[in-house]
Amino acid sequence: MPRQRTKWLAAARSPVGACSAALLVLIAALAVAAPLIWGDAAGATDTSAMEQGPSGEHPLGTDSLGRDIFLRVLVATRLSLGLALAATLIGLVVGVLLGTAPSILPRRAGRLVTAAVNIAVAFPALLLALFLAVIFGVGLTGAMLAIGIAGAPSFARLTQTLAASVAGRDFVSAAKVAGVGRVRMLVRHILPNIGEPLVVNATIGAGNALLAFAGLSFLGIGIQAPDYDWGRLLGEGLDRIYTNPASALAPGAAVVIAGLAFNLFGEAAAAVVGSRTAAVRGGAAPPPATPHPATTPAAGASAGTETDADASADRDAPVLAVENLRVAFPHPAGWVTPVRGVSFTVHAGEAVGVVGESGSGKSLTALAVSRLIESPGVVTADRLDFLGTPLLSTPERDLRELLGTSLSMVFQDPMTSFNPTRRIGRQLAEVSEQHQGLSRRAAFDRAVDRLRAVRLPAAERRARQYPQEYSGGMLQRAMIGMGLMGDPRLVVADEPTTALDVTVQRDVLRLLSRVRESRTSALLLISHDLTVVAQTCDRILVMYAGRVVEDLPTAGLKDARHPYTRALLDTVPDMDVDRDRPLAVIPGRPPEPDQVLEGCAFASRCGFASDRCATETPGLAGAGRAHRVACWHPADGPADGVRTHSGATAPDEPFGERT
Incomplete structure (x- = not known):
């Protein structure tokens, strides 16, 4: 100021x-x-001095x-x-x-x-x-x-x-x-x-x-x-x-x-x-949905034995269920569909990563499941359920409390994630005032507690500051703290580490992992960085041209079978890369949303494409345990690329509610 x-x-x-x-x-x-x-004096009349010219008086x-x-x-x-x-x-x-x-x-x-x-x-x-x-x-x-x-x-x-x-x-x-x-x-x-x-x-x-x-x-x-x-x-x-x-x-x-x-x-x-x-810093009806190949829900990569049958049943019930999701926008030549028939499920405590090049539909998918696609965009789906509630058919007023307390959104640019005219603490407190009926003071105290929970130093002082006084990493922590004002069952993180340096990236990813582990919250992580997703998530969805082309567990990433996934792995450098050779790239460019034709969208960039790839669109088919791939010519054998491990570095101390 x-x-x-x-x-x-x-x-x-x-x-x-x-x-x-x-x-x-x-x-x-x-x-x-x-x-x-x-x-x-201005209103006083003088009949002896009518219509006189300028004078000393x-x-x-x-x-x-x-x-x-x-x-x-x-x-x-x-x-x-x-x-x-x-x-x-x-x-x-x-x-x-x-x-x-x-x-x-x-x-x-x-x-x-x-x-x-x-x-x-x-x-x-x-x-x-x-x-x-x-x-x-x-x-x-x-x-x-x-x-x-x-x-x-x-x-x-x-x-x-x-x-x-x-x-x-x-x-x-x-x-x-x-x-x-x-x-x-x-x-x-x-x-x-x-x-x-x-x-x-x-x-x-x-x-x-x-x-x-x-x-x-x-x-x-x-x-x-x-x-x-x-x-x-x-x-x-x-x-x-x-x-x-x-x-x-x-x-x-x-x-x-x-x-x-x-x-x-x-x-x-x-x-x-x-x-x-x-x-x-109004329209025609949406395009009809094209036939989509039948798919089966993907299972989580991590499995465990549950002694309580009821708890096991609750965990098997998906937090988020998406079937044949489509996002369309009007275009002078007709409707453009950047997201074309995406299907996946996310279970409690599961971390699912979505990767792909820019323009593949990752962020639009995240916005659609969060009900953030504005008119004239149109979202359709055979099923789009959050905690068993259909998001497309339920009135907005009825969804307000559900999304406000059970879904947390972490955006890509921390500098635009908060209102610059309001203090951080008041913005966090708004959630509790709106949905939990807390008084202004009690809501602010809870906001300070949430900022402490995400390890923001001097939380009470920071709560009284404006977003302009925060660094990028602190703003991302505060955004996660805003999600903790309720009881988040799903955290949607849309490229949350893109604008941050490597050290802050690590801290934010650790924080997201602690939130997931301590609260049994599900995580949907959108990223273009395959390494980040591989180190954080249990399962990976690879998107290309608005479709999921491969769904596989992180532990089996080296067994990826789609040529696009393997090409992404090849572009990830490691410590053993030959410095005398140029970095690997994927030739060509992804098609624009209004230029996607029938067949496999990756065919023009794929060295294994055949005539069938140019005329028939492959659907997701089983390629192993909890592994699906949409390709007419899936590869065999292990792929070179990123070293993976499931889960981020363990936290230094337990993370959860503080009283």
């Missing part, structure tokens, strides 16, 4: 900032003091009733400025409500609001104000409502754009997983992050509102006698512009100076907000 204050001070010291600040202070002082000091002359024009211009500052600010506030409030309505209302109603805003933006604001002034009636109230509502569409469009940019951030997705409602999401997570740009545009809008008010009063449909503002004074002085030009020039100059002050201040503030923003 000190850096932000420094930027504001630097902006205030700049020529534009200093000039605008000085003008605004002067105008504000006049608005407060002028009516108190000169109010009576009357610097700008007098009007038709002998009133001092200079004093009237000064006194009119309060009404002119107050009405402009009131109209701007009306426009800002109405615009924010319209701009955020699509996020709260049902989809059809939201589209109607968006269409209405788009139509209103097409009309010039002043023309719209004139039209509304006739509807609301002549006078102060009608002009204020007309100008305020006429400015609302521009604020609504800006709010929609800013909200859409924030809605894609990881901390919003984390709040959705935590079960935060739409209104609470809007008030606590979206609006605070778009407030500064809105305020900056409001300062510029105030200058425009000031000009619009002057225009309406000048035309005689704004302020009515005996009240007066700069526009009304300008209209009165225009009749005598040839005999006393100062009577018209003075109120006109006041409008220009005040409008310039607002616009210059907005420009200076925009430079500060723009640098901060740079640093922080």
Whole structure:
């Protein structure tokens, strides 16, 4: 925050900032003091001094009733400025409500609001104000409502754009997983992050509102006698512009100076907000599902004997069951399906890794099982159950508590995983306040305890800090701590170590392993790093072009049979690699989601492809115990590649609930 204050001070010291600040202070002082000091004198009539020119007694002359024009211009500052600010506030409030309505209302109603805003933006604001002034009636109230509502569409469009940019951030997705409602999401997570740009545009809008008010009063449909503002004074002085030009020039100059002050201040503030923003940063039916080869649920790699039959039955019941999962998005040429018929199960205490090149559908699969695919994306599946609850057919309101307390999401970029406008402790406490009914203090205490549980040093002090004061590794620990605010049965980690150095990667992976072992939680780890997955997970799903091409236990990774899996293994260097030889690569590129054709998607990059591979799509078929492969020509024999071991390094101490 000190850096932000420094930027504001630097902006205030700049020529534009200093000039605008000085003008605004002067105008504000006049608005407060002028009516108190000169109010009576400005309204006093003098029939002996009517329509006089400038003199020592009357610097700008007098009007038709002998009133001092200079004093009237000064006194009119309060009404002119107050009405402009009131109209701007009306426009800002109405615009924010319209701009955020699509996020709260049902989809059809939201589209109607968006269409209405788009139509209103097409009309010039002043023309719209004139039209509304006739509807609301002549006078102060009608002009204020007309100008305020006429400015609302521009604020609504800006709010929609800013909200859409924030809605894609990881901390919003984390709040959705935590079960935060739409209104609470809007008030606590979206609006605070778009407030500064809105305020900056409001300062510029105030200058425009000031000009619009002057225009309406000048035309005689704004302020009515005996009240007066700069526009009304300008209209009165225009009749005598040839005999006393100062009577018209003075109120006109006041409008220009005040409008310039607002616009210059907005420009200076925009430079500060723009640098901060740079640093922080409806449709047809979905495509029909294509036939998918029958598959059998994959068994976990690790098995053990259970003395309690009921406990064994509970463990066999999958925490997450996915069958024929498809994710589709609209495209000018039709629907694109980046995830095409993915099926797998995850049992209690099991760690399942999903690997593949960028664009293989790993992250979309994780987002789909977490209910984070937004419209216009469409998710379909023959089965998508979490703890026995169907995620696609259950209403969102009924799923909120289940996902908020039993599913934890760890995102790829720790720097975008938290709301930068709220303290870490309060963000963690929101889960307990929302779902466990704890008081604000009790929820914060629990958040501090969860931060201690993930071994964050000085947890109580850290809980009162903002995300910007954390390192990447600390933020990942805090994100895992947020998942521990409930009772996570499934932890979905979407490339949680990508942005971290090797040492911090190890600590985060150890922490995830401790969470899984101490709470019998399942882990779904998404990664492009085969070594990370091999050292952490019991079972590995290899994805390519939106499909699972191999499902095998980690202990049997050297027995991988799909050519793509073997190619991934060959690209992993080890200590025995020949330094004189170039690193191994997989030739070619994965197909784009809209360019996947029939047959095996890997055929163009595979040295074993045949004519059958180009025309028929292979389904997952058994290739050994707990091993399935989708290939017409699976390889035999052990593969070279990464050294694997099941499970991460054991923790130094037991991990779990602290009381």
